[in-house]
Amino acid sequence: MADNFSGKRCVVTGAGSGIGRALAIDLAGQGAMLALSDIDETGLRETERLIDDASTNRIRFDLLNVADADAIKAYAETVQESLGDADYVFNVAGLTRLGSFEESSLEAFEAIMDVNFWGVVRMSKAFLPQLIRTRGGIVNISSVFGVIGFPGQSHYCASKFAVRGFNETIAQELEDKGVAVTSVHPGGVKTNIARNAKLDAHPVGFQSREKLEKKFDKAAITSPEKAAAIILAGAAKRKRRVLVGSDARIISFVQRLFPARYPGLLRLLLPSVKD
Numbered sequence: 001m002a003d004n005f006s007g008k009r010c011v012v013t014g015a016g017s018g019i020g021r022a023l024a025i026d027l028a029g030q031g032a033m034l035a036l037s038d039i040d041e042t043g044l045r046e047t048e049r050l051i052d053d054a055s056t057n058r059i060r061f062d063l064l065n066v067a068d069a070d071a072i073k074a075y076a077e078t079v080q081e082s083l084g085d086a087d088y089v090f091n092v093a094g095l096t097r098l099g100s101f102e103e104s105s106l107e108a109f110e111a112i113m114d115v116n117f118w119g120v121v122r123m124s125k126a127f128l129p130q131l132i133r134t135r136g137g138i139v140n141i142s143s144v145f146g147v148i149g150f151p152g153q154s155h156y157c158a159s160k161f162a163v164r165g166f167n168e169t170i171a172q173e174l175e176d177k178g179v180a181v182t183s184v185h186p187g188g189v190k191t192n193i194a195r196n197a198k199l200d201a202h203p204v205g206f207q208s209r210e211k212l213e214k215k216f217d218k219a220a221i222t223s224p225e226k227a228a229a230i231i232l233a234g235a236a237k238r239k240r241r242v243l244v245g246s247d248a249r250i251i252s253f254v255q256r257l258f259p260a261r262y263p264g265l266l267r268l269l270l271p272s273v274k275d
Protein backbone atom coordinates (compact mmCIF):
# COMPACT_ATOMS: atom_id res chain seq x y z
CA MET A 1 0.00 0.00 0.00
CA ALA A 2 1.36 3.42 -0.96
CA ASP A 3 1.60 5.82 1.95
CA ASN A 4 1.36 9.16 0.21
CA PHE A 5 -0.59 10.56 3.15
CA SER A 6 1.77 9.58 5.96
CA GLY A 7 1.93 12.45 8.46
CA LYS A 8 -0.55 14.51 6.40
CA ARG A 9 -3.42 16.20 8.21
CA CYS A 10 -6.58 14.95 6.51
CA VAL A 11 -10.14 16.04 7.20
CA VAL A 12 -12.93 13.64 6.16
CA THR A 13 -16.67 14.34 6.40
CA GLY A 14 -19.18 11.50 6.18
CA ALA A 15 -16.64 9.23 7.89
CA GLY A 16 -19.34 7.21 9.64
CA SER A 17 -20.21 5.00 6.66
CA GLY A 18 -19.38 3.87 3.15
CA ILE A 19 -16.79 5.77 1.15
CA GLY A 20 -15.92 8.19 3.99
CA ARG A 21 -15.28 5.33 6.41
CA ALA A 22 -13.16 3.46 3.84
CA LEU A 23 -11.11 6.61 3.22
CA ALA A 24 -10.65 7.08 6.96
CA ILE A 25 -9.43 3.50 7.47
CA ASP A 26 -7.09 3.67 4.47
CA LEU A 27 -5.66 7.04 5.56
CA ALA A 28 -5.21 5.83 9.15
CA GLY A 29 -3.32 2.80 7.80
CA GLN A 30 -1.04 5.17 5.89
CA GLY A 31 -0.23 7.07 9.08
CA ALA A 32 -2.19 10.24 8.35
CA MET A 33 -3.34 12.59 11.10
CA LEU A 34 -7.10 12.61 10.88
CA ALA A 35 -10.10 14.79 11.66
CA LEU A 36 -13.07 12.50 11.05
CA SER A 37 -16.66 13.66 11.31
CA ASP A 38 -20.21 12.59 10.62
CA ILE A 39 -23.73 13.54 11.68
CA ASP A 40 -24.32 9.91 12.73
CA GLU A 41 -22.71 9.12 16.07
CA THR A 42 -23.25 5.35 15.88
CA GLY A 43 -21.59 5.17 12.47
CA LEU A 44 -18.69 7.33 13.62
CA ARG A 45 -18.13 5.15 16.71
CA GLU A 46 -18.06 2.09 14.46
CA THR A 47 -15.39 3.75 12.28
CA GLU A 48 -13.42 4.48 15.45
CA ARG A 49 -13.67 0.80 16.43
CA LEU A 50 -12.51 -0.29 12.97
CA ILE A 51 -9.42 1.92 13.03
CA ASP A 52 -6.84 -0.07 14.93
CA ASP A 53 -4.88 2.79 16.40
CA ALA A 54 -7.76 5.14 17.12
CA SER A 55 -6.51 5.41 20.67
CA THR A 56 -3.57 7.50 19.50
CA ASN A 57 -4.00 11.25 19.69
CA ARG A 58 -3.46 11.84 15.99
CA ILE A 59 -7.09 11.00 15.14
CA ARG A 60 -10.07 13.05 16.28
CA PHE A 61 -13.73 12.14 15.91
CA ASP A 62 -16.40 14.84 15.90
CA LEU A 63 -20.11 14.98 15.37
CA LEU A 64 -20.62 17.49 12.57
CA ASN A 65 -23.63 18.39 10.46
CA VAL A 66 -22.35 19.83 7.17
CA ALA A 67 -25.65 21.70 6.83
CA ASP A 68 -24.69 23.79 9.90
CA ALA A 69 -22.62 26.77 8.70
CA ASP A 70 -21.62 27.99 12.20
CA ALA A 71 -20.60 24.51 13.33
CA ILE A 72 -18.33 24.18 10.29
CA LYS A 73 -16.57 27.48 10.99
CA ALA A 74 -15.96 26.45 14.60
CA TYR A 75 -14.85 22.97 13.49
CA ALA A 76 -12.20 24.35 11.11
CA GLU A 77 -10.73 26.38 13.99
CA THR A 78 -10.82 23.43 16.39
CA VAL A 79 -9.09 21.14 13.90
CA GLN A 80 -6.41 23.75 13.24
CA GLU A 81 -5.78 24.24 16.95
CA SER A 82 -5.62 20.54 17.75
CA LEU A 83 -3.85 19.07 14.70
CA GLY A 84 -2.44 22.06 12.81
CA ASP A 85 -3.25 23.31 9.31
CA ALA A 86 -5.07 20.75 7.18
CA ASP A 87 -3.25 19.31 4.17
CA TYR A 88 -6.31 17.67 2.62
CA VAL A 89 -10.06 18.01 3.00
CA PHE A 90 -12.22 15.15 1.71
CA ASN A 91 -15.83 16.28 1.43
CA VAL A 92 -17.70 13.00 1.38
CA ALA A 93 -20.88 13.51 3.45
CA GLY A 94 -23.94 13.17 1.25
CA LEU A 95 -27.39 11.74 0.87
CA THR A 96 -30.07 11.17 -1.72
CA ARG A 97 -33.79 10.66 -2.07
CA LEU A 98 -35.96 9.13 -4.76
CA GLY A 99 -38.86 10.97 -6.28
CA SER A 100 -39.92 12.84 -9.37
CA PHE A 101 -39.45 16.60 -9.54
CA GLU A 102 -43.24 16.93 -9.88
CA GLU A 103 -43.78 15.15 -6.59
CA SER A 104 -40.78 16.49 -4.72
CA SER A 105 -41.34 19.42 -2.35
CA LEU A 106 -39.05 22.42 -2.56
CA GLU A 107 -38.05 21.72 1.05
CA ALA A 108 -36.91 18.22 0.11
CA PHE A 109 -34.95 19.64 -2.82
CA GLU A 110 -33.33 22.26 -0.59
CA ALA A 111 -32.40 19.65 2.03
CA ILE A 112 -30.39 17.69 -0.55
CA MET A 113 -28.69 20.83 -1.85
CA ASP A 114 -27.92 21.94 1.70
CA VAL A 115 -25.87 18.82 2.43
CA ASN A 116 -24.50 17.73 -0.94
CA PHE A 117 -23.72 21.16 -2.40
CA TRP A 118 -23.63 23.74 0.38
CA GLY A 119 -21.89 21.31 2.74
CA VAL A 120 -19.05 21.01 0.22
CA VAL A 121 -18.90 24.78 -0.33
CA ARG A 122 -18.98 25.56 3.42
CA MET A 123 -16.23 23.07 4.22
CA SER A 124 -14.05 24.22 1.29
CA LYS A 125 -14.44 27.86 2.36
CA ALA A 126 -13.75 27.21 6.04
CA PHE A 127 -10.57 25.20 5.41
CA LEU A 128 -9.25 27.17 2.43
CA PRO A 129 -6.88 29.47 4.41
CA GLN A 130 -5.27 26.38 5.96
CA LEU A 131 -5.02 24.62 2.58
CA ILE A 132 -3.41 27.67 0.99
CA ARG A 133 -0.79 27.71 3.76
CA THR A 134 -0.04 23.99 3.31
CA ARG A 135 -0.45 24.04 -0.51
CA GLY A 136 -2.77 21.12 0.07
CA GLY A 137 -5.74 19.53 -1.64
CA ILE A 138 -9.54 19.63 -1.70
CA VAL A 139 -11.19 16.36 -2.72
CA ASN A 140 -14.90 16.81 -3.34
CA ILE A 141 -17.15 13.85 -4.03
CA SER A 142 -19.56 14.51 -6.86
CA SER A 143 -20.97 11.45 -8.69
CA VAL A 144 -21.64 10.07 -12.15
CA PHE A 145 -24.92 11.87 -11.46
CA GLY A 146 -22.82 15.02 -11.70
CA VAL A 147 -22.18 13.96 -15.32
CA ILE A 148 -25.60 12.65 -16.43
CA GLY A 149 -29.18 13.39 -15.46
CA PHE A 150 -31.22 10.48 -14.09
CA PRO A 151 -35.00 10.22 -13.57
CA GLY A 152 -36.12 10.36 -9.95
CA GLN A 153 -32.92 12.13 -8.91
CA SER A 154 -33.40 15.76 -9.97
CA HIS A 155 -32.29 17.12 -6.57
CA TYR A 156 -29.34 14.73 -6.28
CA CYS A 157 -28.20 15.34 -9.88
CA ALA A 158 -28.56 19.11 -9.44
CA SER A 159 -26.45 18.98 -6.28
CA LYS A 160 -23.77 16.81 -7.88
CA PHE A 161 -23.62 18.86 -11.12
CA ALA A 162 -23.23 21.92 -8.89
CA VAL A 163 -20.35 20.28 -7.03
CA ARG A 164 -18.66 19.51 -10.35
CA GLY A 165 -19.04 23.10 -11.56
CA PHE A 166 -17.68 24.34 -8.25
CA ASN A 167 -14.74 21.92 -8.37
CA GLU A 168 -13.79 22.66 -11.96
CA THR A 169 -13.87 26.41 -11.27
CA ILE A 170 -11.96 26.57 -8.01
CA ALA A 171 -9.40 24.10 -9.41
CA GLN A 172 -8.44 26.81 -11.92
CA GLU A 173 -8.61 29.66 -9.41
CA LEU A 174 -6.48 27.87 -6.82
CA GLU A 175 -3.83 26.49 -9.16
CA ASP A 176 -1.53 29.48 -8.64
CA LYS A 177 -1.91 29.14 -4.87
CA GLY A 178 -0.72 25.54 -5.02
CA VAL A 179 -4.02 24.01 -3.89
CA ALA A 180 -5.13 20.97 -5.92
CA VAL A 181 -8.87 20.38 -6.36
CA THR A 182 -9.99 16.86 -7.26
CA SER A 183 -13.51 16.27 -8.55
CA VAL A 184 -14.52 12.67 -7.82
CA HIS A 185 -17.23 10.91 -9.81
CA PRO A 186 -18.05 7.44 -8.50
CA GLY A 187 -20.34 5.03 -10.28
CA GLY A 188 -22.18 2.56 -8.07
CA VAL A 189 -20.36 1.87 -4.80
CA LYS A 190 -21.70 -0.70 -2.33
CA THR A 191 -22.56 1.55 0.62
CA ASN A 192 -25.61 2.47 2.67
CA ILE A 193 -26.58 5.39 0.44
CA ALA A 194 -29.62 3.68 -1.10
CA ARG A 195 -30.75 2.24 2.25
CA ASN A 196 -30.44 5.70 3.82
CA ALA A 197 -32.38 7.34 0.96
CA LYS A 198 -35.81 8.78 1.57
CA LEU A 199 -38.47 7.73 -0.94
CA ASP A 200 -41.31 9.93 -2.12
CA ALA A 201 -44.69 8.24 -2.49
CA HIS A 202 -44.24 7.27 -6.12
CA PRO A 203 -40.49 7.19 -6.78
CA VAL A 204 -39.69 7.01 -10.48
CA GLY A 205 -38.72 3.50 -11.51
CA PHE A 206 -39.03 1.92 -8.05
CA GLN A 207 -42.36 0.81 -6.70
CA SER A 208 -40.86 -0.04 -3.34
CA ARG A 209 -37.82 0.26 -1.10
CA GLU A 210 -37.09 -3.44 -1.77
CA LYS A 211 -36.94 -2.78 -5.51
CA LEU A 212 -34.65 0.21 -5.00
CA GLU A 213 -32.26 -1.75 -2.76
CA LYS A 214 -32.20 -4.73 -5.14
CA LYS A 215 -31.47 -2.49 -8.12
CA PHE A 216 -28.78 -0.58 -6.24
CA ASP A 217 -27.07 -3.77 -5.05
CA LYS A 218 -26.92 -4.94 -8.68
CA ALA A 219 -25.63 -1.60 -9.96
CA ALA A 220 -23.07 -0.98 -7.19
CA ILE A 221 -20.09 -2.83 -8.66
CA THR A 222 -17.28 -1.19 -6.65
CA SER A 223 -16.47 -1.82 -2.98
CA PRO A 224 -15.96 1.20 -0.70
CA GLU A 225 -12.37 0.04 -0.09
CA LYS A 226 -11.60 -0.03 -3.82
CA ALA A 227 -13.29 3.36 -4.24
CA ALA A 228 -11.16 4.80 -1.43
CA ALA A 229 -7.96 3.43 -3.00
CA ILE A 230 -8.85 4.99 -6.38
CA ILE A 231 -9.75 8.33 -4.78
CA LEU A 232 -6.53 8.45 -2.73
CA ALA A 233 -4.38 7.53 -5.73
CA GLY A 234 -6.02 10.36 -7.70
CA ALA A 235 -5.69 12.85 -4.86
CA ALA A 236 -2.01 11.95 -4.34
CA LYS A 237 -1.40 12.65 -8.04
CA ARG A 238 -3.36 15.91 -7.64
CA LYS A 239 -5.67 14.88 -10.48
CA ARG A 240 -8.47 17.26 -11.41
CA ARG A 241 -10.98 14.50 -12.20
CA VAL A 242 -11.27 10.97 -10.84
CA LEU A 243 -13.78 8.45 -12.18
CA VAL A 244 -14.46 5.53 -9.84
CA GLY A 245 -15.45 2.23 -11.46
CA SER A 246 -15.84 0.94 -15.02
CA ASP A 247 -19.49 2.05 -14.95
CA ALA A 248 -18.39 5.64 -14.30
CA ARG A 249 -15.89 5.46 -17.17
CA ILE A 250 -18.52 4.13 -19.60
CA ILE A 251 -21.11 6.70 -18.50
CA SER A 252 -18.66 9.59 -18.84
CA PHE A 253 -17.52 8.41 -22.27
CA VAL A 254 -21.05 7.93 -23.64
CA GLN A 255 -22.19 11.28 -22.25
CA ARG A 256 -19.30 13.08 -23.95
CA LEU A 257 -19.97 11.41 -27.31
CA PHE A 258 -23.77 11.74 -27.18
CA PRO A 259 -24.62 14.65 -24.89
CA ALA A 260 -28.32 14.57 -25.90
CA ARG A 261 -28.88 10.89 -26.65
CA TYR A 262 -27.04 9.25 -23.74
CA PRO A 263 -30.13 8.17 -21.71
CA GLY A 264 -31.30 5.60 -24.28
CA LEU A 265 -27.77 4.42 -25.06
CA LEU A 266 -26.88 3.92 -21.41
CA ARG A 267 -30.04 1.86 -20.85
CA LEU A 268 -28.77 -0.46 -23.61
CA LEU A 269 -25.14 -0.54 -22.46
CA LEU A 270 -25.69 -0.84 -18.70
CA PRO A 271 -28.62 -3.16 -17.99
CA SER A 272 -28.49 -2.18 -14.29
CA VAL A 273 -29.50 1.36 -15.31
CA LYS A 274 -32.78 -0.02 -16.69
CA ASP A 275 -35.94 0.21 -14.58
Ligand SMILES: NC(=O)c1ccc[n+]([C@@H]2O[C@H](COP(=O)([O-])OP(=O)(O)OC[C@H]3O[C@@H](n4cnc5c(N)ncnc54)[C@H](O)[C@@H]3O)[C@@H](O)[C@H]2O)c1
Pocket residue numbers: 013014015016017018019020037038039040043064065066067092093094095115141142143144185186187188189190191192193194196220
Ligand atom coordinates in the same frame (compact mmCIF):
# COMPACT_ATOMS: atom_id res chain seq x y z
N1 LIG B 1 -22.50 4.86 -3.09
C1 LIG B 1 -22.55 5.30 -4.34
O1 LIG B 1 -22.91 4.53 -5.27
C2 LIG B 1 -22.15 6.71 -4.66
C3 LIG B 1 -21.99 7.04 -6.02
C4 LIG B 1 -21.63 8.34 -6.34
C5 LIG B 1 -21.41 9.26 -5.34
N2 LIG B 1 -21.57 8.92 -4.04
C6 LIG B 1 -21.33 9.95 -3.03
O2 LIG B 1 -20.36 9.47 -2.12
C7 LIG B 1 -20.53 10.14 -0.87
C8 LIG B 1 -20.54 9.11 0.25
O3 LIG B 1 -21.70 8.32 0.13
P1 LIG B 1 -21.76 6.78 0.51
O4 LIG B 1 -22.11 6.05 -0.71
O5 LIG B 1 -20.57 6.40 1.27
O6 LIG B 1 -23.08 6.78 1.42
P2 LIG B 1 -23.32 6.41 2.94
O7 LIG B 1 -24.79 6.68 3.16
O8 LIG B 1 -22.83 5.04 3.24
O9 LIG B 1 -22.43 7.48 3.73
C9 LIG B 1 -22.75 8.84 3.75
C10 LIG B 1 -22.39 9.42 5.09
O10 LIG B 1 -22.70 10.82 5.08
C11 LIG B 1 -23.25 11.14 6.33
N3 LIG B 1 -24.07 12.35 6.28
C12 LIG B 1 -25.29 12.48 5.70
N4 LIG B 1 -25.77 13.72 5.92
C13 LIG B 1 -24.82 14.37 6.65
C14 LIG B 1 -24.74 15.68 7.20
N5 LIG B 1 -25.73 16.56 7.07
N6 LIG B 1 -23.61 16.01 7.87
C15 LIG B 1 -22.60 15.12 8.04
N7 LIG B 1 -22.64 13.87 7.58
C16 LIG B 1 -23.74 13.49 6.89
C17 LIG B 1 -24.08 9.92 6.71
O11 LIG B 1 -24.39 9.89 8.09
C18 LIG B 1 -23.19 8.79 6.24
O12 LIG B 1 -22.34 8.37 7.28
C19 LIG B 1 -21.83 10.94 -0.98
O13 LIG B 1 -21.53 12.28 -1.25
C20 LIG B 1 -22.52 10.30 -2.16
O14 LIG B 1 -23.41 11.19 -2.79
C21 LIG B 1 -21.93 7.66 -3.68
